[in-house]
Amino acid sequence: MDRFLAGVLVDSWGTSSANFTRLLLRSFALGAPGLPRDGMSALPQQLASTLADVRLNTAVRSVHPSTTGDGSHTVTTDGGTITGRAVVIASDPASAAHLAGLPPTPMKGLVTWWFNAPQAPDHRPLLVVDGRHGPDDGPPGPVWNAAVVTAAAPSYATGGRVLIQATTLLDRPDGDSDERTVRAHLGDIYQCATGDWEVVVRHRIPRALPASPPPLHHHQPARVAPGLYVCGDHRDTASIQGALVSGERVAGQVLADVGAPQ
Numbered sequence: 001m002d003r004f005l006a007g008v009l010v011d012s013w014g015t016s017s018a019n020f021t022r023l024l025l026r027s028f029a030l031g032a033p034g035l036p037r038d039g040m041s042a043l044p045q046q047l048a049s050t051l052a053d054v055r056l057n058t059a060v061r062s063v064h065p066s067t068t069g070d071g072s073h074t075v076t077t078d079g080g081t082i083t084g085r086a087v088v089i090a091s092d093p094a095s096a097a098h099l100a101g102l103p104p105t106p107m108k109g110l111v112t113w114w115f116n117a118p119q120a121p122d123h124r125p126l127l128v129v130d131g132r133h134g135p136d137d138g139p140p141g142p143v144w145n146a147a148v149v150t151a152a153a154p155s156y157a158t159g160g161r162v163l164i165q166a167t168t169l170l171d172r173p174d175g176d177s178d179e180r181t182v183r184a185h186l187g188d189i190y191q192c193a194t195g196d197w198e199v200v201v202r203h204r205i206p207r208a209l210p211a212s213p214p215p216l217h218h219h220q221p222a223r224v225a226p227g228l229y230v231c232g233d234h235r236d237t238a239s240i241q242g243a244l245v246s247g248e249r250v251a252g253q254v255l256a257d258v259g260a261p262q
Helices: 002-009 018-030 042-048 093-100 179-190 240-258
Strands: 060-065 073-077 080-084 087-090 107-117 145-148 162-169 198-210 223-225 228-231
Touching (some): 002 018, 002 145, 002 162, 087 093, 093 198, 093 228, 162 179
Parallel strands (some): 087 228
Antiparallel strands (some): 073 080, 107 162, 107 198, 145 162
C-alpha cells in the first residue's frame, strides 16, 4: 500500500498529511478510477464546449484592479486587455501565485515514460507496483508504478499496438534514471523482454502535484480579493477531484457575489 500511495501522492518519504491520504483512500474505495476515452484533454474540452468565447494560445501577463473602482479587474494578455467584474484564475499554482499575488505552493515532481509495445506484458487493467525492498526503503529500481494503459483504455493506441506507462519520482536519487535502467526495471517487474518497446515520449514534470504536508489546509478561500477568484488543486486537495471541487466552489462564490441565480 505504501508504494501505491507514494505514486499517487508523488511522495516516497511519507511526508504527506494522513488526513489527505485517508480522503484519497476513501475516494478509491467508493469510486471507480478510469481514463477518458479521448484522453485527458477531453475534460477541458467538455468544460469549454458550453462557453461562448474561448481564446486559446494567448498568454496572460497580469491581472490588476481596474481604474473604475467598482471591484472589476483588468486582464492583460498577449492579445490585448479584458475587463470583467469577476475574474477567475484557474491555472497552475506558480501562475496563480504570480497573477494573484499569492504565496508559492510547494510542489512534487515525477517522470513518466511512455512506451509503444508490440504486445502487452499484462492484459489486466491494473496499476502495477513493485513491493520488493530496495535502497532507502524503496523498490529495487526507479519505477514506482507502471500500467498497460491500453488494457484500461484501448483507444489510447491503434493498429493493435500497446501503450505502457512507467513513473519514477523526482524526490528519489534515481528519479531521473536513464532509459536503459527504466527498461531493465520494467522487464523485471513484468518478467518480459523490453528491448522492442519504443519510447513514445518522456514527460519530466518537476511541478506535477502540490505538496500536502500536515496539517491539511484544504478549502482555501475562493475569493482572494473583491472580484478576483482562484481555483485549482492547490486550493483544495491535490488531485483532479480537488481541482473540480475547487472550481465548483469558485463558481458558486462568483454567482453569489454578482447576484446571479445558482
